[in-house]
Amino acid sequence: MNIQLRDITSDNFMEYVLLKSTAAQERLLFEEHVASNAFSLAQAKVEPEWLSKAIYYEGTMVGFTMYGFDQKQKFYFITRLMIDFHHQGKGFGKYAMLKFIEHVEKFPCKEVYTSFVPSNERAKKLYTSLGFEHTGGVTNEGEPLYCLRFEKQ
Secondary structure: OOOOOOOOOOOOHHHHHOOOOOOOOOOOOEOOOOEOHHHHHHHHHHOOOEEEEEEEEOOEEEEEEEEEEEOOOOEEEEEEEEEOHHHOOOOHHHHHHHHHHHHHOOOOOOEEEEEOOOOOHHHHHHHHHOOOEEEEEEOOOOOEEEEEEOOOO
16 A cells, blocks of 8 residues: 655645545535635645635634735735624725735735625625726636726826
8 A cells, every 4th residue: 555645735635625534524615705714824834825714803803814015017916804793794805905915015916806605795895895896707616706906197
C-alpha cells in the first residue's frame, strides 16, 4: 500500500475540505450566504494572498472579513464579509466596509471587487449603497461580480 503524507496547499485545499467521516455528515463549509469562518481561516492559511480580519465594535467581535490584493492588476477583492446573527441589522457590515474602503484608498489601487450569492439581497443592497456597480460578469462560482472604482490621479 503506497501511502503518502502531503501538506495541505492551495492545490489540494478544496479536496481536503470536502472530505467527510460519514456519508450522512453535513458539510459545514458554507452557510446560507457565506463560507464558514473556519473554512475562510483555513483558506487564508494555504492561500496567503488572502487576509482575514475580525470585525470588532467596542471590544466585542461582531463579524469577519477576508480580502486580498491582486499584485498584477492592482485591485482588491473582498471575498468574505460576515456579521454574526446577534449583531445583524445594526449597520456593522456597512461601517466595516467603509473602514475597509478608507484603508485601501491609501494604496495604489483603483478598484475593489466583490461578489455574493445571487439570492443575498442584503449584500446587494449594502454594496450598491456604497457605490459598487455590477460589472455584468460572474465569478467561477456563478456569483455576480461588483466593482467600486476610485477616482485617483
